[in-house]
Amino acid sequence: MSDAVLVTGAFGLVGSATVRRLAESGRRVVATDLDTPANRKATAKLPTGIEVRWADLTDPAQAQLLVSDIAPESIIHLAAIIAPPIYRNPKLARRVNVDATATLVRLAEAQPAPPRFVHASSNAVFGARNPHRTTPPLTVDDPMRPCDVYSGQKAEGEEIVRSSDLDWVVLRFGGVLSTDLSALPFSSDALFFESALPTDGRLQTVDVRDVAWACAAATTADVVGEILLIAGDDSHHLRQGDVGPSLAEAVGVPGALPPGRLGDPDSDEDWFVTDWMDTTRAQEALQFQHYSWPDMLAEIRAQAGWKRYPGRLIAPLAREVMKRRGAYWKQPGRYADPWGAIRREMGDPAWDRPRDRP
Template sequence: MSSAVLVTGGFGLVGSATVQRLAELGRRVVIADLDTPANRTAAAHLPPGVQVRWVDLTDEPQTARMVAEVGPAVIVHLAAIIPPLIYRQPALARRVNVDATATLVRIAEAQPIPPRFVQASSNAVYGARNPHKASDPVTADLPMRPSDLYSAHKAQAEEIVRNSALEWVVLRLGGVLSVDPKAIPFNADALYFESLLPIDGRMHSVDVRDVAWAFAAATTADVVGEILLIAGDESHRQLYGDLTPALAAARGLAGGLPKGRRGDPHSDDDWFVTDWMDTTRAQQVLQFQHHSWHDMLDEARRRAGMSRHAVQVAAPAIRAVLRRRSAYWRQPGQYADPWGAIRRRFGDPAPDF
């Protein structure tokens, strides 16, 4: 077996940052991802020494050949279909998120020297969280209670990994953000999705670079058999209605986002799958929290540069357009209805088990 770290989904937001971090540490890195034009373009700008294997993880023979040829010491499994696309293509999402995870685990178990398996999960596994009734941050030992397709897939993938014969580590991620405006999609679907979340819902964000530090550390740290919660320091504990306007303002769009709706304090179901997280153990063993929320805002302002002024001028017009494209434009009701809004635009968000 080689000393390689195999990173599935290595051209995604978290994957790209994780590959960069592993390369900085001098690790031998192999990316396993789909052969697409965008990924081909990204491959031309990889750090020196990083290799790429074009593979469809839903194809078991192809995946088995790739793993046998690479012989990884560690697999960092990041490949997944996430919201909102997951609601539009549930069958494909199951094949990628659940079935391909089972396949990869089975192949890894069959290797002469089975690799460590670091699984990317999410705080979504705790299900919809009403902040008016759940005051404490979630912890690793809190039972999973998936309430939509995404949280169900993450919970099922976790169970597959945790029930395997491999040395495993599970990282449950909070809301991953980047100061690079090009790193996160800015399109009609993304804007609609952001507008449907209850503004008084609790969101625990984290800089994608810190997530990369966590994954890189988890490949060697003495954390086998642990579930670790990955989010930023306490400055990252925000209400959703404060978080997105602050980041938009840092890029020049102060006042450019229409105000959303609060969640129903009397309902435990009509909330999204986010909450604050207890990261004490994860920080103790992985030492990954390096960018505070305020650091991120300051860097976003610097990166925006002079373009902030042009965006400021356009903010009222942008707000008017976004208001008409928001999830609750001319929709009846007082409170946010995230699952109803998802159903109207993307498809049925209900779990598929």
Template sequence: DSAQVQCLVSDTAPDVIIHLAAVIAPAIYPIPKVARRVNVDATAALVRVAEGLPKRPRFVHASSITVMGPRNPHRTTPPLKADDPMRPYDVYSGQKSEAEEIVRASTLEWVVLRLGAVLSPDLGSLPVTTDAMYFQAALPSDGRVQTVDVRDVAWAFAAATTADVAREILLIGGDDSHRLTYAEVTSGLVAALGLPGAMPPGRPGDPNSDDDWFVTDWMDTTRAQEALQFQNHSWPDLTAELAQKFRLLCYVGRLIAPIARVVMGLQSPYRNAPGEYADPWGQIRAKLGEPLWDRPRA
């Protein structure tokens, strides 16, 4: 509601606005029009209100590495850099790229943080739903992804409010231990939860396709780390913390894991599907909705 945004921002007169609100994947695919109101329209409204303040605040915007588009690890060389061209492909990366363009075209002192795959040691904060599990299983198992601990993300945003990074785009991923494949992420997480081997193998991506991959890759976080000093939790730190929290499950987990593997295999998006390679966009389309982005005409 633009009027409510106007009242809130005018009444508080903030020195800094941190804009985090978003509808992310996979929740975005069934509701792209609703998501657009949050991801694009609300960003535009907030920017307009902030530009109208007597003292314009710094605007720290949560973007996503997905704006860089699908990344075939057989044809691309990591890491991604902040000045690499955007190539939005799915509806999420498309809407995030639109929001970024709004922020960067504004008269505000902006900072854009493009986030990697944010994970937390608190499972209650993660979207563990059947749709999320289906989505994860649909992604190419050998696709590259850089995870980051949610606590390090919070640190980065807090630091960006005062750091000398005005009008910079910074890539927010964990340290080099967070440079993983999707297979390594899922197997590492279920092992930390006391269920080693519970995840059946996924399908690799098509090495001859530039588009049939998900919109993530490893990132060059050198400048972001130099400016924000946010990388405090490694991938081993995160999985060790999870393992400690779920240490009691390990006693029965090894017995449950083979059963879980069979059940998850039966629910795989590729069960009885032809071919040998992952088809992430086709599988998302079949269950969740049209994933591809059609940029609105001006």
């Protein structure tokens, strides 16, 4: 066995920060991801000393070569296809989120010295959360109730890891955000998706640097066999409708996001798969919470700097455009219908449950 930490999905949002955190703490890191022009370009921003291996984890031969060559001491498995892109390509997502996770777990088990396996899961596995009928916070003792393709595939991936012979740790993340202006969720799909979610749904955000800290710490802390809930401190207890407008204000386009719709108080299904979580045990074991929500917003404001001032002028126009592009423009009804909106714009969000498959 080498002393390397193998990070999959290493050029993604969480992966890039995790590679940086591991490098800062003097660990030997092997970063792996898909060989794409964007990822090749991103190697220029890596801290020095990081080894990069390109591999498509849906190809078992490439995964095998990677694991046997590196013989890592631990694997932090972050490679995935997440929401909202998953709704446009659920079949490919299954190959990554479920099948490639199984491949990686089997390869790790077959190593002469099997690595610790730190697995990225999500608060989504708890399913849709109507805030009128449920009481926060979620704890690890709450059951998994996956209800869409993302929460379903994340639950399946988690179960593969938990039933393995490995020394595993499962980290269920809340809503991961970055203060890096280029990583803010302002793509057209991300904006449509956010406009579809009930504004009064609960969401616990977390700074990506804190998630990275948790991932790195989980490779050595005394947490084997535990499921840990990874989200920010209490200042990150937000409502869905608070997040976009606060970010828009911080970058300098206050009011650019029109108000969305409230969720249906009488429906158990028409809510998104997020909620506040009890992070006490995770924080005790990993000491990862360093950035509050107000800290994040202040950092974004400082980074946006002078660009915030002209932003104010375009905000009213941006709001008109966003209104027309929003999920409920000219749609009947009063409450949010997130799954219906996702189905209309991106694809069927239904989870192809294992028992329904041939």
